[in-house]
Amino acid sequence: MTYPERFSNLPPYAFPRLRTLLNGLEPDGAPVDMTIGSPLHPAPHWIADIIAQNMGGFGPYPPNDGTPELRAAISDWIKHRYGVDYPADTQIFPLNGTREGLFNASLAICEEQKNEMRPVILTPNPFYQVYAVAALAVGAEPVYVPATRESGFLPDYRALPKDILNRTAVCYICSPSNPQGAVATRDYWADLIALAEEYDFTIFADECYSEIYREAQPTGALTIAAQVGANPERVMLFNSLSKRSNLAGLRSGFAASGPENIKRMKSLRNYAGAPLALPLQRVAEKIWADEDHVEANRALYREKLDYADELFKGVQGFEAPEAGFFLWLPVNNGEEATKKLWLEKGVKVLPGAYLGRDAQGGNPGEKYIRAALVAPMNELQPGLQALKNCIYG
Template sequence: MTFPERFSDLPDYAFPRLRKLLSGSAPGGEVIDMTIGEPRHLMPDFVGKILARNVAGFARYPPNDGTPELLGAIGGWLSRRYGVTVDPATQVMALNGTREGLFNAVVALCPERKNGRQPVVLVPNPFYQVYAVAALAVQAEPVYVPATAATGFLPDYAALPAEVLERTAIAFVCSPSNPQGAVADGTYWKTLLELAERHDFHVFADECYSEIHRDTPPPGALEVAQEVGADPERVVIFHSLSKRSNLPGLRSGFVASGPECSARIRKLRAYAGAPLPLPLQRVAEQAWSDEDHVRASLALYRQKYRLADGIFADLPGYRGPEGGFFLWLPVADGEAAALRAYEKAGVRVLPGAYLGRSAGGENPGKGYVRVAMVADLDELQRGLCRLRDCLDVK
């Protein structure tokens, strides 16, 4: 059997590419890995206790959509965090990690034709790679839209030609963005919602880093949609406990939208989704209900922002993230910088081009490296200082 042609031009995933890049080199010191966005702050102390109380739940098939208690906890969090009112039973669905949800929502909601032609899925560039793979899976055309310093590191979808917008079925936005750490403000969301209404497409808001930010919590797409009276079916939001609660291994997230979109996603997931085991749903229920552990983790990330701002204060073009836990550092060439950082300092960082795609002959990630600020403060300081001292800047 041959690999489907529409996937033939997919590059290898970022981390195998990095291993290949570094495979012939020796580290120039203690290896400090700053590549993977895996939170290392303490997970909430209630996790083990809840698992122990509910271990018998592993002997039962779990509810595919999420227990009523979990869906209610998510609905309560949306109300407290964003002032958004949803019906948990018809507008919220639990996910086994948001990557699964992002992919399946495209399958469920992207039409086979848009205005009689191949549909378009708009993808910010650089981007979380599942966006493009999901578009290809449904035989839509992924259109990679630069999210660069010139556009505030968010995609300017309104600048696209009308011909593209008329074929657009879905537009992805990540806020705070991975990898650049940019935040979509209320004006950005309102402009995008107006564009979506005018050209009849869905806005997929990947908000997994929403609880990691500097001073002001980022607004949410569903929040702004409610403020301006937009159709809730227009917006599909995705959230996760991986970053918010330092529980990446729990594989727990959710998707929320209007009742019609939610029903279509739920119907597909009944056939193709992997439900979250019942004991893990009980943990997730408590995690969405508790803010103390979120505040403690956020305080640590704010220390990391201050640390990075001080270390890279003299780096030309440095821009500290507004949210999330990645640094997006400008360099002359991302691959060369990543190789040099490993060989000279033992620091592993990710070339920005591995997160982007060449469009119009240019990969907007080429002149950057992504640095994950997930280690403890001491290790992070050592790694950032070593990295600073060996960077070849633009």
């Protein structure tokens, strides 16, 4: 058989790659897993009652565009969170998890040619791996832009050469960033939007970590787009309940953008897509409308971030994350540090290189490890202490 070439050069996905790296190494001590950003804090207890009350909804096909109540709840949340009005029927699209949207948005929005050339899709480096696969799926050239300490752990898209920007159809940006926890400022968003207007590309703003922060609420792309009077089609926002509400398995996310972008997303799902099951949409309606559990969740992460700040404050090169729930820790070699930590302490982390690509002179994640702060505090504290003692002495 002959297979397509477009995905032939993909590196192994991060977690199978990690299993291969650690294969045959037997840890010393009780294992502590800090690899996957899968939330472990309790979700609101009352969601079980909502599912039970709507069990009959598993029978019929769910509404493709989301229930009117779910779209309204998301629209209300956007108004509360970002201070902008996005009509529920025309500018909101509920997703089966944001990964669905981040992939399908490129299929729906990225043009086949840009200025009569192969289009470019920009992505930060390191990055959420779906960005690159989406670019390859539409035949675009993925361009990996370093997000390093020197650039504030956000990509400097304006520094790219004009020949790249003239071909750019889409750029992905994650704020708060995964894995570094950096937050785009108002000026960063305004400059990126101005760049997108100048070179006529669409910004895909991945803000899935926006509700896990210390004190200052991260500025959102939609807020700044409205303030500068940008075309609503210029920015597409993605967010979800996964991190905000500890419901990654619920798979409730959304995209919000201009009416034409949302129309194209809906049209694509009519042919190839899977909406959320109706009882789960009913749960999501209530979850998006409740902030009490979000603040309680945020308080738990603040405690963990504060503990990490104090523990690692003397480590050279350590940058306390502004938001999110990852530590991006400097090491001499990410793979070697990961093996040492697993073998000697039973603490499992992810080599930073597995989240990046070799581009523009190297892989920006090569000298980092990523540790997720999702475990309960009584497990996390000894795990982080063991990590510090093992790697930093």
